[in-house]
Amino acid sequence: MSAALPLLQVSGLRKAFGGVQAVDGVDFALAPGEMLALIGPNGAGKSTTFNMVGGQLRPDAGAIRLAGVDIAGLPPRAIWRQGVGRTFQIAETFASLTVVENVQMALLSADRRLFSFWPRAQDHRRADALALLAQVGMQAQAQRPCSTLAYGDVKRVELAMALAHAPRLLLMDEPTAGMAPAERLALMALTRQLARERAMGVLFTEHSMDVVFAHADRVMVLARGRLLAQGTPQAIRDNAQVQQVYLGSGSMSGTAPAPVGMA
């Protein structure tokens, strides 16, 4: 692999639902260790783009290359095996398990032994699970049931679980939804640190502009399925077209102030 090759290279990506062109020819690249935020008003095509990269949706056209290999249209499990991880909420059924057991379950899944070895999860790679928990600052709470954790701590455990199969690219769909401002900045600061340490690319959608401007290396703005702008957080914040799109839509959806309010 050439050093110049991006981790993720998306080109000509398109997807329509009936008469709605949800994603209309999107191109972007993501480097190892980079935090790339995907933002845009409601209905801009963020989730559709995100789900095509993760394999939940099949593109109508376009290429999605991971370290040069086209993964467009592969099923989610095949894309996961290529090294694309995703944060998922801890399922209700696992909330009664301890923190370390949840991470052990993720390691079992990464080792593709989830079903055959289910009863022995407690023995499986416990030291590795504890090491992952140390990386997200949760080792001291390893023995607690997940159901007793504060919300921000659950998010850290989910991050440790997503790291269990050592993804090259991590997809995070609104990772800080429902979190208090200080908590969401802390979670994304941690994610950024891990991205750097592991040379792991992170693509995330986010409605909280404070998170985007504090922790994205680069920001991509979608509007009506097209890439309106991409650049550094500062460049995006100062971009008149971007400000207009958000003003035109009332404001950024969700908890965040509109970009124009943050200059």
Ligand SMILES: Nc1ncnc2c1ncn2[C@@H]1O[C@H](COP(=O)(O)OP(=O)(O)OP(=O)(O)O)[C@@H](O)[C@H]1O
């Ligand atoms: N399964 C679907 N069936 C029909 N239309 C869809 C479907 N998924 C998305 N769309 C449409 O495609 C467009 C883009 O939707 P998408 O969910 O990708 O936007 P988004 O930027 O993620 O929005 P939000 O911020 O509200 O989540 C919208 O017009 C939406 O109504």
